[in-house]
Amino acid sequence: xxxxxxxxKGTLEGCVLQIIASEETYGYAITRxxxxxxxxxxxxxxxxxxxxxxxxxxxxxxxxxxxxxxxxRKFYALNEAGREELNKFWAKWQYLSSRIDKLxxxxx
Amino acid sequence: MGIxxxxxxxxxxxxxxxxxxxxxxxxxxxxxxxxKYLFKVGPVDLPDGPLLPGIVDFFExxxxxxxxxxxxxxxxxxxxxxxLIQDTRTYADVYxxxxxxxxxxxxx
Amino acid sequence: MNFWETITGSDLTREWxxxxxxxxxxxxxxxxxxxxxxxYLIPQGDFTGRSLMPILDAALGLLEExxxxxxxxxxxxxxxxxxxxxxxxxxxxxxxxxxxxxxxxNRNVARKxxxxxx
Numbered sequence: 548x549x550x551x552x553x554x555x556k557g558t559l560e561g562c563v564l565q566i567i568a569s570e571e572t573y574g575y576a577i578t579r580x581x582x583x584x585x586x587x588x589x590x591x592x593x594x595x596x597x598x599x600x601x602x603x604x605x606x607x608x609x610x611x612x613x614x615x616x617x618x619x620r621k622f623y624a625l626n627e628a629g630r631e632e633l634n635k636f637w638a639k640w641q642y643l644s645s646r647i648d649k650l651x652x653x654x655x
Numbered sequence: 656m657g658i659x660x661x662x663x664x665x666x667x668x669x670x671x672x673x674x675x676x677x678x679x680x681x682x683x684x685x686x687x688x689x690x691k692y693l694f695k696v697g698p699v700d701l702p703d704g705p706l707l708p709g710i711v712d713f714f715e716x717x718x719x720x721x722x723x724x725x726x727x728x729x730x731x732x733x734x735x736x737x738x739l740i741q742d743t744r745t746y747a748d749v750y751x752x753x754x755x756x757x758x759x760x761x762x763x
Numbered sequence: 764m765n766f767w768e769t770i771t772g773s774d775l776t777r778e779w780x781x782x783x784x785x786x787x788x789x790x791x792x793x794x795x796x797x798x799x800x801x802x803y804l805i806p807q808g809d810f811t812g813r814s815l816m817p818i819l820d821a822a823l824g825l826l827e828e829x830x831x832x833x834x835x836x837x838x839x840x841x842x843x844x845x846x847x848x849x850x851x852x853x854x855x856x857x858x859x860x861x862x863x864x865x866x867x868x869n870r871n872v873a874r875k876x877x878x879x880x881x
Contacts, residue, residue, distance in 0.1 A: 574713075575720065592728030595713050596738030603742070617719020618712065684875045687832070691839070692868045694825040696861065697818065697851065725876070732872050733865035746817045747853025753814035 552588055559589070561636035563597050564625065567607060568633055571624040574598055598623060606632050664703060674711050681724045682714050685732060692736055697746040706739060778816060785823055792836045793826050796844065803848040818851050841867075 559581075566577050574594050581589045598621075601607045606629035614620040625633065675686055689710070693701055700706060717727040728735045786797045800822050804815060829839045840847050841863075850860035 575716075590727065590729040591717070591722075592713075592735045593738065595728075596735065596741070599709065599739060600741060618715045620716070621712075680879055681876055684879070685872055688868055688871045688875070691825065691829065692864055694821050694828070695847075695851065695864055697821045699817070701821070730873075731869060733868045736868070737865075745853065746814075746821060747851060747857065750814045750818060751853045 548585065549588075551586060555586065555589075558636075558640065559586075559593070560597050560600070561633070561640065562586075563594060563601070564606070564629060564633040564636060567601075567623050568625050568630065571622050573620045573622050601629070604628075671708055671711065674708075674715075678711070678714055679718060679724075682718060685724045685728070686710065686714060689732060689736055692733065693740070696736075696740065698740045698743045699746060699749065700743065710739070782819060782823055785827065789826060789830055793830045796836045796840055797823065797826060799844045800848055803845050804852065815852075822851060 562581065562584075563577055566572065566580055574591055577598075578589060578591045578594045581594070598607070601623070602609055606626065607623045608626050610622050610624075611619045612622055675683060678686065690707065693706070698704075698706065714724070714727070717724065725732075786794055789797060801819075804819065804822075825839065826836070829836075846856065846860050849855065850857045850864070
């Protein structure tokens with residue numbers, strides 16, 4: 548689907564948290580997973596800025612490991628604060644989507 | 656800031672600049688334009704924080720993966736920059752706070 | 764006694780002298796721009812000299828970097844130095860100026876990458 552960028556903005560961070568929650572992983576792999584999910588316009592740079600924010604807000608644990616090609620890779624895992632943040636994200640998402648669905652069904 | 660800090664800072668800065676010079680031309684161009692923009696916007700941890708070296712780390716990974724720079728970060732370079740410094744204080748914020756703090760202290 | 768000292772307190776003069784020493788090494792047009800930047804920033808600076816220091820430092824750093832690249836000062840600051848200073852300090856109208864910086868960034872990148880030939 549095209550033109551998702553604006554709508555996706557506030558939720559992409561939650562998506563990245565969810566991906567990291569299921570396994571420790573790195574930026575490029577996260578981007579590929581989002582692309583395969585159907586968010587084709589998400590580039591690595593976008594994921595990089597999100598990971599930077601997660602790190603700055605101490606929601607993830609970061610470890611550097613050598614990669615087969617090029618410089619070492621940063622791997623990300625959720626910490627306790629990150630898991631809490633992820634729970635909050637799903638609660639907000641559920642609320643938002645239930646309200647919007649209700650609106651579509653005619654406000655009943 | 657002590658003399659030692661300044662010397663250390665200069666050494667680190669030179670090492671950083673050398674890494675930038677070693678990037679392919681397209682990456683180098685984008686990095687320099689980004690740095691100029693970031694200098695103007697002025698996030699507080701820019702000169703000695705992890706932001707700029709982090710960008711070079713990320714760019715080196717992109718180079719190793721054989722990607723073009725815009726393929727890596729998308730064509731809206733400004734949006735990428737804004738994502739990097741989202742939620743961080745700028746010198747302008749600090750300055751504005753110092754101005755607005757004054758009438759308050761004068762009242763007491 | 765210089766102007767800066769009277770408004771900020773002498774503990775900042777050492778930093779200030781370091782700025783001036785750096786500015787001395789800039790090309791003429793850049794030095795003129797630096798004088799203009801000081802002119803716009805310092806009158807707002809009474810009692811807030813300390814919080815102005817990093818802003819001046821960043822502005823000087825920008826001038827040094829771009830002068831080293833051989834760009835014209837016009838290309839870096841545009842025509843409106845006063846507006847530039849407003850944006851640096853986050854004053855009124857800073858938002859529109861930052862939008863202009865964004866456009867400038869993307870335009871410069873597009874132009875310079877196309878010059879590379881693809």
